Amino acid sequence: MSEVKLTVNGRAVSRDVEDRTLLVDFIREHLGLTGTHVGCDTSQCGACTVHIDGKAVKSCTVLATQVDGASVTTIEGLADGDTLHPMQSAFRTHHGLQCGFCTPGMIMMAVDIVKRHPEGLDEETIRKELEGNICRCTGYHNIVKSIEAGAADMGGAKMAAE
């Protein structure tokens, strides 16, 4: 067992967990934040994507103890109170989801992509950057459209606090 201390969505948390506890299980089971999903459990699909110290990672393939002390942002941490993050709004406006299972991971990755491309995004770049996020429903078309729009909106809006 180890004590793991993290800042999750701006809140300091600490739990005693088995060393083998995956970050995604820490987030879902120990903190009750079930917005982060487990799709494949084999680091392929990206449904479990969260930000660790501002960088997108697949939380099904990281131990909670490995990132002890880090700042973690999950999908629950993006909105500002009742105001959705611009990327969340864009997914709603542009119908970037069907069943919604992949969506938390898609949005967390989308925010990461925008941050890494201050020069702006075109469709080809978005599709390439999404190679680790799999969607079984949409055919990606509206996801790409949502990210293009979300990126434009993020340019003007202030970035989510991380």
Place this chain on the structure above:
Amino acid sequence: MYATKYAKATSLQDAVAKLAAADDGKFLGGGQTLLATMKQRLAAPSDLIDVTKIPELKGITVEGDTIVVGAASTHSEVAQSADIQRLLPVLSGLAATIGDPAVRNMGTMGGSVANNDPAADYPAALLGLNATVTTSKGSYAAEEFFTGIFETALDEDEIIVKIAFPIPQKAAYEKFRNPASRYSLCSVFVAMTADGPRVAVTGSGNDGVFRVAEMEAALASNWSADAVSGITIDPDTMLSDIHGSAEYRAHLVTVLAARAVAKAG
């Protein structure tokens, strides 16, 4: 995953001592291969000793005409390093093709090189550039470091500290990726180095990463795609699986080598 104990090593000595104290310990890099293997219960180390916080394993520096990459550097750090982009763009470009952005944010060069997956990308860069692997015990030329599929010259308690890449006159990497796994199905790294041309192939050899002496000789007298496009590879030396037959891979080596030479210019 079976139960395991996790500890961060603060120095090389600390890591080696922690491993010695463990029943059946293993070093942990970014975990992008090892944790996945443990989740499938194909590995069950009693202890994981995280080496990524050891100061000697951090950072990317330019030392004369060599780029030195700390073993704990993530694939993203290599892909985004301004020094590597400027002096050895083939390496930052290669790193940017590994897996996907989230995998690149955790996976490290040391972990990839230690693992020596036959479909991994870095081994081709190390062999193609005649890189030197420095460990907690000594140093190895790439040639002597990679000894077979998932096999290296490393002892159980030996840590990769850094990898030094001499900057070549020109180089290029042509990756033919498996669209599902994103690993190399066949990829060819070519370089014109101070000691002449080098051609290294990953993803295809049944003994892991390898050089193609016949192509190197041809390029020494004539650096052009034509010089290699007629050189065939023996399918008996190739991997064969559901993703590609040995004949298919042998054919790819020649095609990709020609493309890489053309790309290097």
